[in-house]
Amino acid sequence: MLALVARGDRDAFERLYRVYLPRLTRFLRQLTHRPQAVEEAINDTMLVVWRRASSYSNESKVSTWIFAIAYRKGLKVLNRFDDPVADDNDWTRPDENGTESRVMQHQLHQVLGEAMAQVSAEQRAVIELTYYHGCAYREIAEIMGCPIDTVKTRMFHARRRLRQLLAERREDLP
Amino acid sequence: MSGQVLGFVRSGHRMVFDLLPWFVNGTLEQAERVLVEQHLPECAACRRELDWLQQLGSAYVQSELAVDSVGAFARFEPQLESKETRTETNVPPRGWLYGLLTANSPWLKIAVAMQFGVIVALGWALAAREPPQYRTLGATQKSMRAAGSLIVVFEPATRESEVRRILREAGARVVDGPTAANGYVLEVDSRPGLALAALRGEPAVVLAERLQAERVR
Numbered sequence: 361m362l363a364l365v366a367r368g369d370r371d372a373f374e375r376l377y378r379v380y381l382p383r384l385t386r387f388l389r390q391l392t393h394r395p396q397a398v399e400e401a402i403n404d405t406m407l408v409v410w411r412r413a414s415s416y417s418n419e420s421k422v423s424t425w426i427f428a429i430a431y432r433k434g435l436k437v438l439n440r441f442d443d444p445v446a447d448d449n450d451w452t453r454p455d456e457n458g459t460e461s462r463v464m465q466h467q468l469h470q471v472l473g474e475a476m477a478q479v480s481a482e483q484r485a486v487i488e489l490t491y492y493h494g495c496a497y498r499e500i501a502e503i504m505g506c507p508i509d510t511v512k513t514r515m516f517h518a519r520r521r522l523r524q525l526l527a528e529r530r531e532d533l534p
Numbered sequence: 535m536s537g538q539v540l541g542f543v544r545s546g547h548r549m550v551f552d553l554l555p556w557f558v559n560g561t562l563e564q565a566e567r568v569l570v571e572q573h574l575p576e577c578a579a580c581r582r583e584l585d586w587l588q589q590l591g592s593a594y595v596q597s598e599l600a601v602d603s604v605g606a607f608a609r610f611e612p613q614l615e616s617k618e619t620r621t622e623t624n625v626p627p628r629g630w631l632y633g634l635l636t637a638n639s640p641w642l643k644i645a646v647a648m649q650f651g652v653i654v655a656l657g658w659a660l661a662a663r664e665p666p667q668y669r670t671l672g673a674t675q676k677s678m679r680a681a682g683s684l685i686v687v688f689e690p691a692t693r694e695s696e697v698r699r700i701l702r703e704a705g706a707r708v709v710d711g712p713t714a715a716n717g718y719v720l721e722v723d724s725r726p727g728l729a730l731a732a733l734r735g736e737p738a739v740v741l742a743e744r745l746q747a748e749r750v751r
Contacts, residue, residue, distance in 0.1 A: 366731070374607055377606075377607050377610065378607060381606055381607075399606070399609070402606075402610075403610050403613055406610065407613070407614065410614065411735065412735055414728075414731040414732060414734070414735045415703065415731070415732045415735050417728075468589060468590070468593040469593040472590075472593050472594065487594070490555050490556065490559055491555070491558075491559065491590070491591050491594040491595065492594060492595060494559050494560070494561065495559075495561065496556060496561035496562075497556050497561075499561075512552045512553075515552070515555055516551075516552060519555070519583075519587070519590075522590065523586065
């Protein structure tokens with residue numbers, strides 16, 4: 361599909377846009393925690409895809425290439441903001457009817473959005489790409505333009521921080 | 535000695551501990567997965583961490599965001615249209631030449647046509663120069679020119695660092711120039727078509743064309 365986009369095929373580009381819109385929305389929302397800036401970052405990303413599709417090389421997956429662009433655009437947007445990050449309280453809640461473990465899962469989910477706002481953007485990106493987008497750590501390194509060990513270190517600190525924050529917040533739950 | 539063994543065990547533990555998130559998402563390579571599977575039965579700390587990471591992963595995946603996909607492309611499309619004149623350089627079927635020749639100003643058409651003629655003529659002259667029959671060891675390597683020779687003209691305001699980036703990404707190197715019209719002759723070792731497309735995709739590139747293939751040795 362990207363080859364068609366590189367040849368200026370608008371229909372192919374629209375299909376590509378629709379395919380990537382949900383994933384990019386999710387990724388950039390989690391990276392920036394600024395819902396108001398997400399659409400702008402997506403559009404900036406897809407404009408680069410449209411303009412630079414011919415420069416894509418087969419050395420990486422198309423998704424890796426697009427996410428790498430989105431990551432840079434997300435950080436760029438983030439740099440413009442000085443205000444505290446927003447909590448993602450409008451996440452769709454899971455079904456509250458269920459077993460005890462499901463209730464525990466719900467509690468964990470409830471505080472997760474708030475806790476994610478307390479870790480760095482780079483750490484959020486690693487968590488998001490690992491858990492939601494199912495990326496291997498090598499792929500994440502490529503997307504973030506950093507060494508593999510940096511990805512592992514960011515994940516290590518994010519895990520530790522999230523564990524601490526979630527423990528504190530779960531104590532506050534009724 | 536025992537300290538070395540302890541250090542090795544710790545480093546092995548840390549290696550597995552770091553890999554656990556990707557063990558959970560199933561993206562580890564075979565050798566790494568085996569390493570984790572062998573370590574888990576003998577390490578309670580890693581088993582606890584694995585349990586916690588699985589809970590975290592499940593909660594995280596449930597955190598779906600509502601995406602308003604309806605109309606998103608419709609909102610984006612005008613932005614695409616407004617920038618399309620700049621992006622024409624990236625679209626081979628209707629490239630920069632099409633954009634310029636369909637421009638409204640007749641003077642612009644004439645000026646561009648004249649500039650194009652001069653550049654192509656100079657490029658042709660550069661490419662048509664016969665290489666020397668005999669060369670010393672210190673002579674330049676023009677006779678080793680291979681795969682593709684291109685001529686490129688950059689925007690006058692383009693910074694040198696930007697030029698370097700463009701050339702690196704296109705896999706090209708300067709072998710001659712600047713010409714009187716500020717054109718540079720480039721060589722690419724492989725896939726000149728891709729290099730040409732990459733160059734044409736750069737806003738800072740005013741012109742990028744192939745030179746005659748028969749001059750290539």
